[in-house]
Amino acid sequence: MFDHRKYQKQYYLPPVMTYDWVKKDSIEQAPIWCSVDLRDGNQALAAPMDLSEKLKMFELLVEIGFKEIEVAFPAASDTEFQFLRTIIENHMIPEDVTIQVITQAREHIIRRTFEALEGVPKAIVHLYNSTSEAQRRQVFQKSKEEIKQLAIDGAIWVQKYAQKTKGDFYFQYSPESFPGTEVEYALEICNEVLEVWQPTPDHKVIINIPTTVENAMPHIFAGQIEYIHKHLQYRDSVVLSIHPHNDRGCGVSDAEFGVMAGADRVEGTLFGNGERTGNVDLITVAMNLYSHGVDPKLKLGNMPKICETYEQLTKMKVHERQPYSGALVFTAFSGSHQDAIAKGMKYREAAQSEFWDVPYLPIDPADVGRNYETEVIRINSQSGKGGIGYVLQHHYGIKLPYSMNEEMGYLVKEESDHKHKELSSQEIYQVFERSYLEFRPVxxxxxxxxxxxxxxxxxxxxxxxxxxxxxxxxxxxxxxxxxxxxxxxxxxxxxxxxxxxxxxxxxxxxxxxxxxxxxxxxxxxxxxxxxxxxxxxxxxxxxxxxxxxxxxxxxxxx
Structure with a gap:
């Protein structure tokens, strides 16, 4: 039964809501990016990647430019454990890349995690435990103090095994299910963990705030992050990280508002893969920065190749309308859009403009490896004379007079409507050829x-x-x-x-x-x-x- 009365707000406001982040009109520099494709994204696949596929995904993430990559939950399976050993023993981790592994706050799991990490050049060990009111009451049946003690014990065990293991280790803590946790309580646990780890500006700790299940509007999440940002102990020795999920469809907004509210780092995946509705799509967040003139610090200039490799390895599809990366996101079928794009492109060429401001195209498609000739203006029964004229001129050098272009537009739309499909540039030329070049029946x-x-x-x-x-x-x-x-x-x-x-x-x-x-x-x-x-x-x-x-x-x- 579809009944809204069974639901209520399940998030908590901080003791004091401040809105300093609202005064910012942009993000001035890219955050630290951490890809969790090999862990959070991989565990969400119906058929998780095998060892060879994980290696290829790792290579792709390195090629894109991620400097922090969460590669495994080593204690979860033999494949995860062996993947980690493979990249360590074969010296496959570039010097400028730090791998990250995740572990629950349980001693035997932490011990197994460090066994997998033996000899790693540098790694982040990501410790988490669930802190929400619902999980405390329903799943663990423990008090606030007992849940906090789990986190403290986990932090002690991580520190203990790090000292026994060869490698350079950095620590990260996440109060999992944060959205359902009282904000001041989540902050209290984070500060207790920091007291155990005693971070310094030269050896920082990461405090990661996940929207495990996104249940608040983005401005609420930003207010929560701003509160934690302002009240964390050792703040100059902490990298404040966020891990947005997309249950409300607001993962990108959470990431952007969270950075504006004080976060230094964003965890996510390519194209938003992950449990349920997925994690935040890091490509979208990075390209949003790019479209505002901010260097995203990721190499996204060959989007078709990134999409192809991702689809091959995950067996997932990049949706045609996925921002920046979908097959149709730079394509105009609408007549008025096509006309504006065609005129904008001509204006840009004539004016030799330094900045990109072509109507309906937030970025230059060529910047991400997309093809003007085949992708920007495509023709179907909804198209207009401007787009059809653009295709003829761009592909065949044919510059139709204005009223002839309008007439040609009707002929092409009629053809598309009759065939119930999009027309290729060759099919458009064939309409022109038979209608205007070869039509001599009498x-x-x-x-x-x-x-x-x-x-x-x-x-x-x-x-x-x-x-x-x-x-x-x-x-x-x-x-x-x-x-x-x-x-x-x-x-x-x-x-x-x-x-x-x-x-x-x-x-x-x-x-x-x-x-x-x-x-x-x-x-x-x-x-x-x-x-x-x-x-x-x-x-x-x-x-x-x-x-x-x-x-x-x-x-x-x-």
Whole structure:
């Protein structure tokens, strides 16, 4: 039964809510990033990665530029344990990368964790225990003091086994299920753990605040983080970290507001993989910074490769609308969007603008390895003339006159609607080709030659209504003389209204294209022609325009 009355707010406000973070209008520098793909993301897969897949994922994360990577829960399974031993014994951890492992606050698990870490160059040991009111009451049936003692004992055991194990160790503590924990109580536990570990500015401890189940609005989470930021002991010796989940769909907001509220570090995954609705998508958070002119300190310039590798290893899909990385996020099907993008791109090229401000594109798609030619403007029945004109110009060098572009737009949308699918650039060109270049069902000009006296005379060989005949006409120009021959000798009525031409290439041997528009009564008809000779191209264009007029008149009569 769908009944909202069974629910109530399950989060706690700090004793004092401050809003200093609200006064900031941006994030000035990237936080420390920690990928948890190999642990939190991996445990959420229906089929967790095997050893070889985990190694490939580790290589990908290093390539992207993560300097802190949570690689395993070593006590959880043999695969986790062996993966950690593999990268340590084979010296696969770069000098500038610190691996992280996670452990519950239980001595035998902590002991097993350090067995897996023996000989590691440098590692973060991430200790956690659940602190929420619901778990204290329902799962553990323990008091606040008993739960706090679990954390303290865990911190002591971590310190004890670190001293016995070869390696350079840093410690991290998380009050798991923080959103359901009284904020001042979570702070009290964190400070007790810090008292055990006694961090210094030269050897800091990480206090990590997870939104294990996101249940508060982002501004509430920011207020909680700001309170902890202001009241943590040893603050100059603590890296304040956050680990947002996405149960309310606000993981990115939690991360950004949390950093503004004092967090120094963000844990998350590629594309938001993780339990239930997943962790915060670090790519989105990093690219949001990038779009504001802040260096994200991650290498995200080949997004298609990152997506492909991720999908191969996790068997998960990157959604088409995933910010920055989805296949359709830079694609415009809407006519008005296409028109604005096409004009914005032309403006940017002409103005040689230093900054990116193309309408509807928050960043330059090329920055993340996306392709203008095939991805930015795509055509279906919802598209407009601007996008269709952009595709023809970008792929084929065809610059349609304005009203011809509008007419072409209707033809393409009709084709897409009929086929119930998106049209490729080749299919769009085929519509143009059959409608404006090759459409000669009734009239065809087979040959022509010109003589000049006071006016130009055109002698034209035509095929009209199945018969070939010779006609002639005079005019002030060559196209005008052919037009007059067709009108006077074949009894055709039209006015030559528009003529445009341009080259289809940059070298001297490139073909030219001509566009001719004629008018009959209140109707307008366009044709196009291509040839090395611009006069021949113009005559071909005129012929198509007349055929379109004849066809339209025939349909009207029928």
């Amino acid at each position: 009239l065809n000009v087979a040959d022509f030659r010109f003589t000049r006296e006071e006016e130009i005379t055109a002698d034209v060989t035509v095929e009209y209504q199945g018969k070939q005949q010779q006609i002639s006409g005079r005019g002030k120009g060559r196209l005008d003389s052919v037009s007059n021959a067709l009108k006077h000798e074949l009894g055709l009525e039209f006015v030559l209204e528009d003529y445009e031409e341009h080259s289809l290439g940059k070298d001297s041997s490139a073909k030219a294209i001509a566009y001719v528009g004629i008018k009959h009564q209140d109707n307008y008809y366009w044709g196009a022609g291509t040839d090395e000779d611009i006069i021949r191209a113009s005559v071909f264009a005129l012929t198509v325009a007349i055929n379109r007029m004849i066809e339209h008149k025939g349909r009207a009569i029928r």
